[in-house]
Amino acid sequence: MGSLATMDDEDESAPTAETFEGLRSPRLVAFGHLLEGSQRLLALLEADLKASTAMSTSELEVLLRLANSPHHRARPSELADQCVMTSGGTTRLLDRLESQGVIQREPHPTDRRGFVVRLTDDGAERLASVLPGHFDSLERLFWSVLSDEELQSLSDIMRKVRDANR
Amino acid sequence: MGSLATMDDEDESAPTAETFEGLRSPRLVAFGHLLEGSQRLLALLEADLKASTAMSTSELEVLLRLANSPHHRARPSELADQCVMTSGGTTRLLDRLESQGVIQREPHPTDRRGFVVRLTDDGAERLASVLPGHFDSLERLFWSVLSDEELQSLSDIMRKVRDANR
DNA sequence: CAGAGATAAGTGCGTAGACAACTACTTGTC
DNA sequence: GACAAGTAGTTGTCTACGCACTTATCTCTG
Numbered sequence: 001m002g003s004l005a006t007m008d009d010e011d012e013s014a015p016t017a018e019t020f021e022g023l024r025s026p027r028l029v030a031f032g033h034l035l036e037g038s039q040r041l042l043a044l045l046e047a048d049l050k051a052s053t054a055m056s057t058s059e060l061e062v063l064l065r066l067a068n069s070p071h072h073r074a075r076p077s078e079l080a081d082q083c084v085m086t087s088g089g090t091t092r093l094l095d096r097l098e099s100q101g102v103i104q105r106e107p108h109p110t111d112r113r114g115f116v117v118r119l120t121d122d123g124a125e126r127l128a129s130v131l132p133g134h135f136d137s138l139e140r141l142f143w144s145v146l147s148d149e150e151l152q153s154l155s156d157i158m159r160k161v162r163d164a165n166r
Numbered sequence: 167m168g169s170l171a172t173m174d175d176e177d178e179s180a181p182t183a184e185t186f187e188g189l190r191s192p193r194l195v196a197f198g199h200l201l202e203g204s205q206r207l208l209a210l211l212e213a214d215l216k217a218s219t220a221m222s223t224s225e226l227e228v229l230l231r232l233a234n235s236p237h238h239r240a241r242p243s244e245l246a247d248q249c250v251m252t253s254g255g256t257t258r259l260l261d262r263l264e265s266q267g268v269i270q271r272e273p274h275p276t277d278r279r280g281f282v283v284r285l286t287d288d289g290a291e292r293l294a295s296v297l298p299g300h301f302d303s304l305e306r307l308f309w310s311v312l313s314d315e316e317l318q319s320l321s322d323i324m325r326k327v328r329d330a331n332r
Numbered sequence: 333c334a335g336a337g338a339t340a341a342g343t344g345c346g347t348a349g350a351c352a353a354c355t356a357c358t359t360g361t362c
Numbered sequence: 363g364a365c366a367a368g369t370a371g372t373t374g375t376c377t378a379c380g381c382a383c384t385t386a387t388c389t390c391t392g
Contacts, residue, residue: 067186162203
């Protein structure tokens with residue numbers, strides 16, 4: 001470890017430590033935990049996913065949303081919203097997925113501006129092949145860490161946060 | 167709204183909806199809420215930050231970590247770890263911050279492989295000027311959404327998640 | 333104390349995604 | 363029914379970052 005502790009004490013002229021007293025308030029700490037916890041979790045999930053399959057978490061998320069949608073179909077703008085992405089980013093994400101053959105864009109029956117995205121049979125198979133490993137990762141990195149009560153609280157709390165920011 | 171409801175029912179041959187029954191389990195839903203909630207929150211915070219100041223959340227996070235560190239100093243590798251970034255990404259983030267004059271790299275007194283990053287006086291001023299707006303955003307998008315108890319639960323739970331994935 | 337392995341940080345390269353501008357279509361309002 | 367305003371999706375451009383590799387230094391073991 002370093003010898004930082006040996007240096008002179010507070011030789012700054014402008015704002016010193018006291019300026020930032022509020023930084024350890026429980027509310028800010030709570031935000032810090034949320035931020036760091038979710039980022040670490042996501043980073044490790046992504047690493048797991050890339051190691052076992054050649055899929056990114058964004059791609060998986062789209063497939064999951066489609067699998068959850070009626071008739072395995074959804075509009076690009078819905079997916080963009082659910083995945084918290086811009087429409088431009090979504091266009092390219094869908095391009096990639098379509099070139100892999102796991103989704104397909106169909107003309108929307110009534111709105112000629114846009115499309116309906118469909119999970120193909122290949123996409124469903126692909127998803128089915130990826131999910132077990134992904135669930136293992138979630139179990140190891142997330143679910144097993146918390147009790148059922150904690151998991152339920154977290155779910156409720158984060159649903160509130162999500163809804164408030166929609 | 168579309169007329170998706172008028173299409174044929176389940177005409178797929180391969181895996182149909184039943185294949186993905188587990189997708190609505192409370193555990194997966196909990197993960198979904200965490201993911202979407204934190205992403206939405208982060209996206210809106212970032213937008214707020216960019217609108218009022220010309221700073222990204224990553225840059226702010228580094229300044230915050232430094233302000234919280236003893237003597238306003240930390241090693242790049244510590245910052246990389248805390249910000250959940252690779253060393254390469256951190257190098258460039260620090261490059262940007264240093265060219266703005268808000269941090270400075272000093273040679274480490276004992277470890278000649280690396281540096282100590284210091285928050286400059288300008289950096290402290292910059293941070294002080296940015297924090298009030300950021301706190302307003304946090305209040306509006308996050309803190310005001312939850313009760314004190316919920317905030318505390320969330321903090322505890324996410325600290326567990328973070329620690330488990332460190 | 334020599335040499336192996338670990339660790340700090342930087343670099344070239346590739347890519348995902350934000351942003352802004354644009355087209356095409358839809359939905360109001362008068 | 364025409365025109366203004368809103369919405370769906372795509373594209374050019376730019377940038378932040380991950381990944382893999384390299385160099386320099388540290389640390390541990392025999």
